Amino acid sequence: xxxxxxxxxxxxxxxxxxxxxxxxxxxxxxxxxxxxxxxxxxxxxxxxxxxxxxxxxxxxxxxxxxxxxxxxxxxxxxxxxxxxxxxxxxxxxxxxxxxxxxxxxxxxxxxxxxxxxxxxxxxxxxxxxxxxxxxxxxxxxxxxxxxxxxxxxxxxxxxxxxxxxxxxxxxxxxxxxxxxxxxxxxxxxxxxxxxxxxxxxxxxxxxxxxxxxxxxxxxxxxxxxxxxxxxxxxxxxxxxxxxxxxxxxxxxxxxxxxxxxxxxxxxxxxxxxxxxxxxxxxxxxxxxxxxxxxxxxxxxxxxxxxxxxxxxxxxxxxxxxxxxxx
Amino acid sequence: xxxxxxxxxxxxxxxxxxxxxxxxxxxxxxxxxxxxxxxxxxxxxxxxxxxxxxxxxxxxxxxxxxxxxxxxxxxxxxxxxxxxxxxxxxxxxxxxxxxxxxxxxxxxxxxxxxxxxxxxxxxxxxxxxxxxxxxxxxxxxxxxxxxxxxxxxxxxxxxxxxxxxxxxxxxxxxxxxxxxxxxxxxxxxxxxxxxxxxxxxxxxxxxxxxxxxxxxxxxxxxxxxxxxxxxxxxxxxxxxxxxxx
Numbered sequence: 244x245x246x247x248x249x250x251x252x253x254x255x256x257x258x259x260x261x262x263x264x265x266x267x268x269x270x271x272x273x274x275x276x277x278x279x280x281x282x283x284x285x286x287x288x289x290x291x292x293x294x295x296x297x298x299x300x301x302x303x304x305x306x307x308x309x310x311x312x313x314x315x316x317x318x319x320x321x322x323x324x325x326x327x328x329x330x331x332x333x334x335x336x337x338x339x340x341x342x343x344x345x346x347x348x349x350x351x352x353x354x355x356x357x358x359x360x361x362x363x364x365x366x367x368x369x370x371x372x373x374x375x376x377x378x379x380x381x382x383x384x385x386x387x388x389x390x391x392x393x394x395x396x397x398x399x400x401x402x403x404x405x406x407x408x409x410x411x412x413x414x415x416x417x418x419x420x421x422x423x424x425x426x427x428x429x430x431x432x433x434x435x436x437x438x439x440x441x442x443x444x445x446x447x448x449x450x451x452x453x454x455x456x457x458x459x460x461x462x463x464x465x466x467x468x469x470x471x472x473x474x475x476x477x478x479x480x481x482x483x484x485x486x487x488x489x490x491x492x493x494x495x496x497x498x499x500x501x502x503x504x505x506x507x508x509x510x511x512x513x514x515x516x517x518x519x520x521x522x523x524x525x526x527x528x529x530x531x532x533x534x535x536x537x538x539x540x541x542x543x544x545x546x547x548x549x550x551x552x553x554x555x556x557x558x559x560x561x562x563x564x565x566x567x568x569x
Numbered sequence: 570x571x572x573x574x575x576x577x578x579x580x581x582x583x584x585x586x587x588x589x590x591x592x593x594x595x596x597x598x599x600x601x602x603x604x605x606x607x608x609x610x611x612x613x614x615x616x617x618x619x620x621x622x623x624x625x626x627x628x629x630x631x632x633x634x635x636x637x638x639x640x641x642x643x644x645x646x647x648x649x650x651x652x653x654x655x656x657x658x659x660x661x662x663x664x665x666x667x668x669x670x671x672x673x674x675x676x677x678x679x680x681x682x683x684x685x686x687x688x689x690x691x692x693x694x695x696x697x698x699x700x701x702x703x704x705x706x707x708x709x710x711x712x713x714x715x716x717x718x719x720x721x722x723x724x725x726x727x728x729x730x731x732x733x734x735x736x737x738x739x740x741x742x743x744x745x746x747x748x749x750x751x752x753x754x755x756x757x758x759x760x761x762x763x764x765x766x767x768x769x770x771x772x773x774x775x776x777x778x779x780x781x782x783x784x785x786x787x788x789x790x791x792x793x794x795x796x797x798x799x800x801x802x803x804x805x806x807x808x809x810x811x812x813x814x
Contacts, residue, residue, distance in 0.1 A: 438668065438672055442672045444663070445663050446659040449655065449661065451644050452623070453647065453673040453676060454648050454672075454676035454677030455644055456644050456676070
């Protein structure tokens, strides 16, 4: 399927999904829970661009995600700051703009991190990204303007810019981000860029010897991946209404964004989507029925099971069944 | 007089305190078939790595077709026309054979000024390259389905796909049987006849002697012989390096 056709289908599926949920589901909790699952689809798809396509395991999801969230917090306070400093009254920044800015900030961070860390490989790169999260978290903890370690309250606007409640608005925006991130991932996968990423994942020396500009491609991957993670994080302050470093840099973001593509399958765009829907839904159900403390346990158990039984994830499992059938 | 393709002057490479290459001078002419031999650890692969940009040399200059290569990284040198195969085959495992060949066509040939192969042209060229090394019937298979000799052929086909002017075949026959060595040699002879300059780094002396028009011998990072193969192997220093005192 050609990329424009896929984009058209993805947009249509997204639009139908929004219309159906808006038409038939009135329970607000569905939107709260669904938002998290959608958020994880974006995060795991973004992670997979660097981790799955290019083969660089990133444990710094929390840093990129939180940078998006905190850039929104800064923009949220911007009118007050401008008023206090210059005496001017400016309107509040719309959330879609915050999402774009979050993407730019996290994308720039991805580019910078890439320059500093992409000469490292394997476990050393993974450790560097984990350390990067700690560095960014420490900076935020010591930045008083965004609340430092005590966090910051964000008052959600009383009215949604579109029909329905504000959580429905957030749910709609996250659905759009899902369409965008999945569309980008699918377009990359079947392109010259995607083949370049795959060659780096398979053998970086051979890729370089085949004319692939590996550093440039890896920087594209870190920038894109970081930007999408930042975009996923940008609406967070309006979802949680209280943003603090402990929750926004939570290790569960890093663990989930690794586990979901691993469980779904890392070499295809659909893998992270399947993994995020499966794991995200199970986690939400466990939160409601048993305890939210079980979430990481579920992830851990499933991850171990899949690494042993289906190292190529659900997509790999299905593909091998198909091959056997043929 | 033959035209010089590659000119190396005073090339040195150290790994910490270990001198892997020490002041290597080397000149390769267009269309030549150069054999590069030496005992294990003599610096053959390090020299190839330095010339193809996988490693950066500390001293010395490398000129290729009159242009300096110093400071250029591997993919830039590949795009200029230097290709290599690896001692241990490094196929792209997740791709089928066609896609293994497609990568250099997309990233080398199409990256050169004035070149833009269409999808159809790329597909045709992939098939032709695989046909040339007798792998056409396995075009849709993954590298894991290949035998050792087929893996070596894929390695050569992928290097040739970059449309190089100079090919370094780094132990392309290691671990192969006599008949398989002949198969690889036939491929290399054909490529040379088509105008490709080839540097063969090899331990199998019969193959090196039958293929090379000139032989360079490295020992402990120094070039100790450079000349016609029969002369080079009779060099007392070469005999000492291989047979001892």
